[in-house]
Amino acid sequence: MMGNIDWTEIGQATLDTxxxxxxxxxxxxxLGLPLGVILFLTGRGQMLENRLANGLLSLLVNxxxxxxxxxxxxxxxxxxxxxxGTSLGVAGAIPPLVAGAAPFxxxxxxxxxxxxxxxxxxxxxxxxxRRRQVVLWALLPEAMPGVIAxxxxxxxxxxSYTAMAGVVGAGGLGDLAIRFGYQRFQTDVxxxxxxxxxxxxxxxxxxxxxxxxxxxHR
Amino acid sequence: MIAFExxxxxxxxxxxxxLDGVSLTVAAGEVFGxxxxxxxxxxxLIRLINGLETPTSGRVVVDGDDVTALGVEGLRALRRRxxxxxxxxxxxxxxxxxxxxxxxxxxxxxxxxxxxxxTAELLARVGLSDHAAKYPAQxxxxxxxxxxxxRALATGPKVLLCDEATSALDPETTEQILxxxxxxxxxLGLTIVLITHEMDVxxxxxxxxxxxxxxxxxxxxSVEDVFLHPASETARRFVREADGEPAAGxxxxxxxxxLTFRGEATYRPVLGEVARxxxxxxxxxxxxxxxxxxxxYGQLTLALTGGDxxxxxxxxxxxxxxxxxxxxxxxx
Numbered sequence: 001m002m003g004n005i006d007w008t009e010i011g012q013a014t015l016d017t018x019x020x021x022x023x024x025x026x027x028x029x030x031l032g033l034p035l036g037v038i039l040f041l042t043g044r045g046q047m048l049e050n051r052l053a054n055g056l057l058s059l060l061v062n063x064x065x066x067x068x069x070x071x072x073x074x075x076x077x078x079x080x081x082x083x084x085g086t087s088l089g090v091a092g093a094i095p096p097l098v099a100g101a102a103p104f105x106x107x108x109x110x111x112x113x114x115x116x117x118x119x120x121x122x123x124x125x126x127x128x129x130r131r132r133q134v135v136l137w138a139l140l141p142e143a144m145p146g147v148i149a150x151x152x153x154x155x156x157x158x159x160s161y162t163a164m165a166g167v168v169g170a171g172g173l174g175d176l177a178i179r180f181g182y183q184r185f186q187t188d189v190x191x192x193x194x195x196x197x198x199x200x201x202x203x204x205x206x207x208x209x210x211x212x213x214x215x216x217h218r
Numbered sequence: 219m220i221a222f223e224x225x226x227x228x229x230x231x232x233x234x235x236x237l238d239g240v241s242l243t244v245a246a247g248e249v250f251g252x253x254x255x256x257x258x259x260x261x262x263l264i265r266l267i268n269g270l271e272t273p274t275s276g277r278v279v280v281d282g283d284d285v286t287a288l289g290v291e292g293l294r295a296l297r298r299r300x301x302x303x304x305x306x307x308x309x310x311x312x313x314x315x316x317x318x319x320x321x322x323x324x325x326x327x328x329x330x331x332x333x334x335x336x337t338a339e340l341l342a343r344v345g346l347s348d349h350a351a352k353y354p355a356q357x358x359x360x361x362x363x364x365x366x367x368x369r370a371l372a373t374g375p376k377v378l379l380c381d382e383a384t385s386a387l388d389p390e391t392t393e394q395i396l397x398x399x400x401x402x403x404x405x406l407g408l409t410i411v412l413i414t415h416e417m418d419v420x421x422x423x424x425x426x427x428x429x430x431x432x433x434x435x436x437x438x439x440s441v442e443d444v445f446l447h448p449a450s451e452t453a454r455r456f457v458r459e460a461d462g463e464p465a466a467g468x469x470x471x472x473x474x475x476x477l478t479f480r481g482e483a484t485y486r487p488v489l490g491e492v493a494r495x496x497x498x499x500x501x502x503x504x505x506x507x508x509x510x511x512x513x514x515y516g517q518l519t520l521a522l523t524g525g526d527x528x529x530x531x532x533x534x535x536x537x538x539x540x541x542x543x544x545x546x547x548x549x550x
Contacts, residue, residue, distance in 0.1 A: 117306075117308065119304060119306050119308040120308050120309070120310060120311075122270060122304075122308065123302070123304060123308035123309075124321075124325075125270060125297075126268055126270060126297060126300075126302040126379075127297065127298075127302075127321060127322040127325055127369070127372075127373075128294040128295075128297035128298045128322060128325055128326060128373070129294075129325045130290075130294070130325075133325055137321075137324075137325070138310060141310070141312045141313070142310060142311060142312055144312060215312065216312075217311055217312055217353035217354075217355055218311050218355050
């Protein structure tokens with residue numbers, strides 16, 4: 001039944017998936033959060049309204065989001081090599097993962113910020129807040145439950161992206177599933193990797209939900 | 219303390235102006251009401267005072283500063299001298315009551331010890347010391363507005379702006395909040411500008427009132443004058459809303475007059491005295507007896523018949539009662 005399973009290999013693949021996920025998630029938040037904030041602030045009727053900047057950023061986000069991830073992986077290979085020196089392994093997977101997830105996360109952040117009551121922003125200005133204080137002390141904290149929920153959704157999307165990254169030699173559970181489970185008809189390997197990915201997604205969702213409840217006081 | 223000089227505000231080029239040539243002054247220490255229907259320009263007017271909106275033309279001068287000429291830092295300094303409370307409270311949902319009250323002080327970069335002491339003092343003033351660690355979602359509407367008031371007072375302002383501050387509250391809570399606002403006016407000498415669509419709010423707390431319609435001030439003056447003798451149709455409508463429709467008196471015999479009693483005259487048995495002395499009979503068609511802040515007043519619509527009507531009117535006037543002739547169907 002479980003004859004094909006090499007647990008060391010599965011352990012290594014799991015660690016690779018976690019490394020890809022962790023590394024790309026950190027960078028996705030670091031890039032996507034400011035991008036989402038800028039998208040929001042330069043939007044119509046907002047405090048830094050700027051149609052040109054908003055239009056250009058929006059176009060960039062839409063382009064990255066409309067390219068299927070498998071294609072993005074391949075198209076980005078030259079850029080990936082230039083950035084991290086290789087297009088293989090965990091390091092080689094991270095640039096395309098971030099390029100795929102950061103625009104997605106940025107859009108979700110923008111939506112979360114739009115949900116913030118405009119009255120709270122107005123009240124902050126009325127109390128003598130600077131713009132930067134309004135953004136950092138009122139807007140972002142008020143949007144925090146939405147931002148955390150967005151991060152959860154993004155992390156889960158990244159799990160499926162990491163599986164796809166296996167196609168171009170990134171390693172990890174997805175790679176294992178394709179090479180052994182699919183190409184060598186080792187169904188047991190397929191089942192184990194899928195179960196591990198499922199557990200990973202469950203854990204991410206549970207942790208995300210818990211943190212949202214923690215920071216939400218509505 | 220606050221002066222509007224021919225202020226106009228148009229949001230989009232070519233659109234109908236939200237405010238059209240408004241001039242008014244608010245004296246230091248008074249409670250000034252602005253009443254108007256929704257869309258009359260009240261929200262715009264109050265936001266011009268702390269620079270949340272800028273006028274298209276005209277000047278707004280607050281506490282000696284031309285609001286339109288202030289730079290970013292000048293505006294921030296002004297906003298620390300002008301507190302504001304809102305219809306929907308606009309509290310930060312992720313911060314506790316104490317943190318909300320402390321927020322303006324933190325924005326101003328005050329030292330932590332001062333913030334802490336001041337916050338405790340403010341919470342005590344609005345009666346929320348026991349709720350300091352709660353989040354706004356755990357409070358009732360009236361409590362939320364108290365937090366809003368404490369927050370607005372944090373930086374020790376001279377002016378308090380109330381943007382429909384009681385419109386989302388039930389009548390009992392409205393009463394409590396208005397009383398708190400009145401006390402702040404008396405105890406701290408705070409100048410208060412409030413906008414509302416309820417004449418009742420104006421009657422309870424305001425010294426003077428301006429009636430706004432389609433961006434123009436159609437009437438202004440002391441609350442007593444505007445309330446008892448509204449000159450504009452808009453003001454009359456608001457007074458009717460507050461007091462209910464008086465009997466119209468159509469088809470009745472005799473002279474229709476409206477008597478207005480103020481202060482002590484309200485409680486004297488004037489009607490009987492005059493009727494006995496002049497032989498005039500009266501039918502009461504409508505009336506109200508109430509208070510404007512601390513002043514009692516009464517207003518009666520009468521039909522006078524028989525006897526010497528002119529002499530009766532002269533006697534009323536001699537007794538400190540204002541007499542206005544009315545034509546049937548005009549209403550009070």
